[in-house]
Amino acid sequence: MQIRNVGVVSPGDMGQAISGRLKEAGLNVYTALDGRSERTQALARAAGLTDCGSMEQLVSTCELVLSVINPGAALTVARQVAAAMKKTGRKAAFADLNAVSPQTARDADRMIREAGGLFIDGGIIGPPPRSEKDKPRLYVSGPDAYLMEQIVHPNLLVRVMSERIGDASGVKMCYAAMTKGTTALAVELLVAARKLGVEQALEKELRESRNDVFDWQMKNIATMPPKAYRWVPEMQEIAKTFGELGLTRRIFEGATDIYGMVAETALGKESPEQARKAGRTGLDVTRGLADGK
């Protein structure tokens, strides 16, 4: 199947940046904005996406639909796309690129196949591709994952893993466990250090003994608060993934607690655009959290 027309649901922070690269790769990019937030509508306009309005219209127009959304909404989107495929009789390919567990990916696969569509399991590793430096990797797997090789762009690298649904989600879960799990842990201990009155001694010790790791954590924490609400369902998917393997869920249940706590603060309620403008350091963020801001 030749892919010319790609749908993106929905063009939020990551989806919008990816849509831009898809257009540069020579593809026509569409979305369905019926019922979406004003911010998402503005991001879609800024990216120059064509609005199909409804999901039915989107699956009728596109050979490939990409789901890039809050992982808590991944199955809802898959269900909507499956319903639209059934209603229109259109047999498009649907790639779930969200941070969900292999089991959630298999659940989405079943819905899409039952509707007659092709399902591709996927996961995005790396930042939204806004500048030339950003080169996110799209890991994909499943019997139809090869279709994604038609996306060719130097700042959007497609990596076909295997023919097995779940592999792409699995690698994403483990990678996100490392990065976002470590960030949650670092937030907790830096907040604790400030509450205990030993923040400066700890920072000095961390800078002396593990400056590279500390710098990495600070960089991650600086931009985290506006994403915290999305990372709650992502941590829940990781807890689910590891729990199903017989490993402890509690590290990631705790990370869920941390991101849930951050999401409720003033910092957590900013938009990514507001947070970028404020230009806080990681320590500015953890101090704000410790001091109840």
Add this chain to the structure above:
Amino acid sequence: MQIRNVGVVSPGDMGQAISGRLKEAGLNVYTALDGRSERTQALARAAGLTDCGSMEQLVSTCELVLSVINPGAALTVARQVAAAMKKTGRKAAFADLNAVSPQTARDADRMIREAGGLFIDGGIIGPPPRSEKDKPRLYVSGPDAYLMEQIVHPNLLVRVMSERIGDASGVKMCYAAMTKGTTALAVELLVAARKLGVEQALEKELRESRNDVFDWQMKNIATMPPKAYRWVPEMQEIAKTFGELGLTRRIFEGATDIYGMVAETALGKESPEQARKAGRTGLDVTRGLADGK
């Protein structure tokens, strides 16, 4: 008070290495081996420590007693030392250098002061000082912490923090949360990746995108299994510290689960000496754990 004679309870992996540096610093170093394991007795002999036999004899001989032990045994040791001080009427200084919560340090402080002794809160950051490269920091706090400044050695750095009991333990808890918490998390996700059949893709991605952090984690995991049983109570003390501040305990309860799981494996039952001899990499360890070895 001038310090010439120092007692070390007990000279295990860390205690033995510190005892060697104390001797090089010109101090007389004693221990009390009644009821200790054969391995600890052998380590004490190798370090050339003088055995006082009982705790009573140890507090009678030394101006300063250092507690360096499994954190789960810290309060037991403080209680024994307090009893020995009461019995002998000796008012020595006692430094708890274990990885315990500020509250546990305050509990030990109360026992020692009630027995007429001086209490110093402490925490050791860094590896056992065996080679010239190892320069662990002894963080100490409390009204009598300045006494520790009499320990002068280029490979055993004393850092007096404040006059407040709990500050040294607080900085140690937060630092250990970072290092040992991240190690637990990395172990879990690497074991998961192998069980999911995506280990190689994950390793490749981690090496490409965060090689410095991955190398650090691999180094930590390589030497971890023989210490896992001691890190169980250490993670519990961290969970307690953070819980008392109103922060989630679950990340560190999960880390406790991981180290408890590792401690029960064949790798976890090796001695540090056996593990050093085997010379495994971090991936050798996580593969062994995933494959049920």
